[in-house]
Amino acid sequence: MSTINRIQTFTGRSQTVLRKAAKQYVERMDYTYQHKKAFLKVEKELTGKNTLAGYLHDSNKLVMFALGFPKNWVRKIHRAISPHHPKNNKVKNPMGMVIDMICSPMTKRDKQIDVRTHYESLKEFPVKGVDELLKKFGY
Numbered sequence: 001m002s003t004i005n006r007i008q009t010f011t012g013r014s015q016t017v018l019r020k021a022a023k024q025y026v027e028r029m030d031y032t033y034q035h036k037k038a039f040l041k042v043e044k045e046l047t048g049k050n051t052l053a054g055y056l057h058d059s060n061k062l063v064m065f066a067l068g069f070p071k072n073w074v075r076k077i078h079r080a081i082s083p084h085h086p087k088n089n090k091v092k093n094p095m096g097m098v099i100d101m102i103c104s105p106m107t108k109r110d111k112q113i114d115v116r117t118h119y120e121s122l123k124e125f126p127v128k129g130v131d132e133l134l135k136k137f138g139y
Helices: 003-047 052-056 059-066 071-081 094-107 115-120 130-136
Strands: none
Touching: 003 052, 003 059, 003 094, 052 094, 059 071, 094 115, 094 130, 115 130
């Protein structure tokens, strides 16, 4: 194989890898964007309005994906800093957590879980007010 053929083969493989990676990032961003839209819709239905927290919901994930962070980093960082995740051990947002649990099955093929079952699975990380909100909204 000539040097030119080797370069063409290497270049072709590199382009394939880059295209695949770019496609995955675009898919992850779309997945998150579709979830954000569902979140805002559910928030409006339940509370009658959209809030700043609703508009900012999961925005940090979009930024991290746009910057090319690996999916496992994005997931870990997002859960650590987002107030609607019970594992962050800081500010809690029970309404955001409830809305997130309600709308996740709408847009996330990999998160097809009943809202109450989802909440029960998080009992080791109790968040004050979530149970009451779930009951209020019929879950």
